Amino acid sequence: MSTSCSNLTDGKAIVDHVKFKKKDHMAPKVKHEINCDCGETFVFERVIMNCPNCGMTYAVTPCSSADINNIKQAGIRYA
Numbered sequence: 866m867s868t869s870c871s872n873l874t875d876g877k878a879i880v881d882h883v884k885f886k887k888k889d890h891m892a893p894k895v896k897h898e899i900n901c902d903c904g905e906t907f908v909f910e911r912v913i914m915n916c917p918n919c920g921m922t923y924a925v926t927p928c929s930s931a932d933i934n935n936i937k938q939a940g941i942r943y944a
């Protein structure tokens with residue numbers, strides 16, 4: 866479909882891409898609820914967010930943010 870939507874599947878690459886585009890403070894299309902590996906649950910309000918408990922960075926590109934499966938981990942406090 867759209868070629869402007871990147872197919873990045875690596876969390877770190879997503880963070881780098883979204884920050885490069887200066888879209889890291891954009892809201893995702895859907896505010897997903899993230900169930901982190903540490904047991905914390907938080908609302909994904911921006912396309913790059915750290916878990917408030919363990920600091921794991923979660924990232925998605927704005928155009929693919931409607932699907933929770935596109936949200937990837939980038940590592941602890943990567944963002």
Ligand SMILES: [Zn+2]
Pocket residue numbers: 901902903904905916917918919920921
């Ligand atoms: Zn966590």
